[in-house]
Amino acid sequence: xxxxNNLAYFFLEGFRSIFTHGLxxxxxxxxxxxxxxxxxxxxxxxxxxxxxxxxxxxQNEFLAFVDETYTEEQARALQSRIExxxxxxxxxxxxxxxxxxxxxxxxxxxxxxxxxxxxxxxxRFRIHVVDLEQLEATVEQVGQITGVVKVNASPEIAQGxxxxxxxxxxxxxxxxxxxxxxxxxxxxNTIKLATFNxxxxxxxxxxxxxxxxxxxxxxxxxxxxxxxxxxxxxFFLQWGVYVLIGRAIDSSDTIRLITxxxxxxxxxxxxxxxxxxxxxxxxxxxxxxxxxxxxV
Amino acid sequence: MIRxxxxxxSYDNGTKALKGVSxxxxxxxxxxxxxxxxxxxxxxxxxxxxEVAPTEGRLMVNxxxxxxxxPRQVPYMRRTLGVIFQDFRxxxxxxxxxxxxxxxxxVGASPREIKKRISYVLELVGLEAKADRRPSEIxxxxxxxxxxxxxxxxxxxxxxxxEPTGNxxxxxxxxxxxxxxxxxxxxxxVLVVTHExxxxxRFSKRVVAxxxxxxxxxGTGGYYDNETI
Numbered sequence: 001x002x003x004x005n006n007l008a009y010f011f012l013e014g015f016r017s018i019f020t021h022g023l024x025x026x027x028x029x030x031x032x033x034x035x036x037x038x039x040x041x042x043x044x045x046x047x048x049x050x051x052x053x054x055x056x057x058x059q060n061e062f063l064a065f066v067d068e069t070y071t072e073e074q075a076r077a078l079q080s081r082i083e084x085x086x087x088x089x090x091x092x093x094x095x096x097x098x099x100x101x102x103x104x105x106x107x108x109x110x111x112x113x114x115x116x117x118x119x120x121x122x123x124r125f126r127i128h129v130v131d132l133e134q135l136e137a138t139v140e141q142v143g144q145i146t147g148v149v150k151v152n153a154s155p156e157i158a159q160g161x162x163x164x165x166x167x168x169x170x171x172x173x174x175x176x177x178x179x180x181x182x183x184x185x186x187x188x189n190t191i192k193l194a195t196f197n198x199x200x201x202x203x204x205x206x207x208x209x210x211x212x213x214x215x216x217x218x219x220x221x222x223x224x225x226x227x228x229x230x231x232x233x234x235f236f237l238q239w240g241v242y243v244l245i246g247r248a249i250d251s252s253d254t255i256r257l258i259t260x261x262x263x264x265x266x267x268x269x270x271x272x273x274x275x276x277x278x279x280x281x282x283x284x285x286x287x288x289x290x291x292x293x294x295x296v
Numbered sequence: 297m298i299r300x301x302x303x304x305x306s307y308d309n310g311t312k313a314l315k316g317v318s319x320x321x322x323x324x325x326x327x328x329x330x331x332x333x334x335x336x337x338x339x340x341x342x343x344x345x346x347e348v349a350p351t352e353g354r355l356m357v358n359x360x361x362x363x364x365x366x367p368r369q370v371p372y373m374r375r376t377l378g379v380i381f382q383d384f385r386x387x388x389x390x391x392x393x394x395x396x397x398x399x400x401x402x403v404g405a406s407p408r409e410i411k412k413r414i415s416y417v418l419e420l421v422g423l424e425a426k427a428d429r430r431p432s433e434i435x436x437x438x439x440x441x442x443x444x445x446x447x448x449x450x451x452x453x454x455x456x457x458x459e460p461t462g463n464x465x466x467x468x469x470x471x472x473x474x475x476x477x478x479x480x481x482x483x484x485x486v487l488v489v490t491h492e493x494x495x496x497x498r499f500s501k502r503v504v505a506x507x508x509x510x511x512x513x514x515g516t517g518g519y520y521d522n523e524t525i
Contacts, residue, residue: 009401022390201387201398207345208450210374210402211368 001033001177004215008278017198024197025226028190030108032230032281033237036185036274039176040238043273044266046172051261053165060132060161062153064091064142071139072096073255075123082125087138089128096121122149133162184281193288195219202293212294231274239263297321298454298487303353305339305509313339315509316353316442321487323453326480328496331506337489340506341458344487345379346370358453374432375403378447378484382459384439386431392418392442393427399446414515421445421475437468443500454485461492469495 018025064082066075082091094102099121129138136155141187143151197203205215246260263270298321305314313336321327331337342348344357346365355362364374386395393414400410414524418424421441424462431439447455461469472486473495480486485525490496491492497505505513 006404170395198384204385204387206371207374207379207404208399208402208446209371209373209377211371214402214404 006217010217011221013218014223014225017218018128018225019092022196024193025086027193027223028226028285029230029233031186031190032227032278033234035179035186036234036277037238038182038242039179039277040234040270041241041275042172042179044238044242044270046168047266048259048261049168050165052259053161053168060135060157061126061128062135062139062151064125064127064145064148065150065152065158067147067149070123070147072123074147078145079125081145082127082142082148084271085138085141087129087131087134088142089130091128092126094124094126096123099124123276130156135159165255173290179227180277181183183277184284188281188288190285190286190291192285195286195289195293199293202290206294216290217289219290220283223284223286224241224279225282227278227280227285228275229278230282232271233280234278235271235274238274239267297485298439299354299355299356299357300340301354303355304342304351305336305345305348306351313509314350315508316342317506317511318353318385319504319511321485323485324480324483326477326486326487326499326501328499328501328503328505329487329506330491330493330496332491335506337414337491337506338458339491339509341456341489342377344456345371345377375450376453378450378452378455379445380440380447380455380460381403382462382487384431384443385507386439386442386446386465388431391428391430392423392434392445396446396449397430399449403450405450413451415446417449419481435468436464437471440464440468440472441475444472444479448479448484454486454487455479457486457488459490460488461490461495466481466494470484470498 066078075095076093077094081090082088096119100116104116121175127138127142129135135153139151139153142148196240202215242263246263249260250257297398298319300317300319303314303317304312317336317340329337329340333389334354338347343350343362352362356430357373360369360373360376362373376381382522386392386397390398396414396417397410400413407411407424414427415424418427421444423438423441423445426434431442441459445455447457449453455476460476461472464472469492476486476488477499502516502517503513504511
């Protein structure tokens, strides 16, 4: 019963302190909201870029040419063997006729290529892979299938894609990490400032015989409430800003090529990340800030 | 009970605040600790409340050996003491009643205990009618009464008052001293640190005088009237 009484007291004291020290609480919430917004916006841009990058990767394909002596039926039969290779996402059959038509359409302005017979072309497969990093191995596996006489792929370009994507992910991760540390530093200092204003209260409690735990808990609850409140506020602001920017991109003729992921798709993850970050910086900031004042 | 046995205290900046202090304060005593500024009075209080540790010598406070006390035991030792400061140190944003609740809550008292004890203590210091006022709404003398009530609220065996009348006029100072005397008569040990000669002379109590970190006299009577030791 006493423990429950104490918990209720800690929570109420923490909650009350937010209003008693309204200005500092407001400053702490603002700091959390700003830091989360900056971090969140950056992360969302990174997620969207990653998604667009993924789309480009999916469009990356290579061609596998079938032996000229194979009939169309024999050639089509190779599809299941190609698709059985683990890294192959899809293999689309392209007949000689289709290949000629595609070629002719591509070179419509050039008279030299007019009237080419189908026999100039070979049956082929347009192959998409799951993981671009394993392109080279997949190309080799496809080339080993009996009936496939030539594979036309550009592993260097694919490798370039992979390198750029890895660098982008690394840079994004480092920047988010730095932002998180900067946020923690700023918020800890804001809470430290708020705690500094109350060092007399802490000293009185300690002189009355309060244990460190007893002094610390109301501050922890206060940090928790401020952190979570800031996180929820930042989430809704982030939502609003994201939707507004998304609409602006959709309605613009010049940047319509950029695909913006719907916020609903990420809302759960964003809220969970914000709440976890708010929790860590709120509680962590309070614990770090109060540590010095407990040494009385 | 407090026992200082040949206690020395030096600070990191090289100041030698106490140079071999030995004294004993028994349960139920009323003692004045007197001396000029910088004589070592505040260091004695800091040692008793375990804010600082002795450099040398032995120190016992209410059954706790402060030479070997563990940090986690310090709060429990402090619960046997009630400390009163010159500047009252009340929380401005809380009412008088809330200031007392705050002190009792700090030691984990239940709401029932709090209600019962605060009524008694407020009556003892004569402030039951002003319980819902804030410190800024009452006089300096009344604020010091609240500070005394706060020191008493957890029923300590000893009250330590550090210049309790330093911010008060002579009449209010006398009232505060009489209140402390009344508290002592109810069984609580009282140690008053002061440099107000007139006030000490009005009460026929034990007076311990300190100068340059050494006890120069200890006996019953007025300020410096006692036998030099």
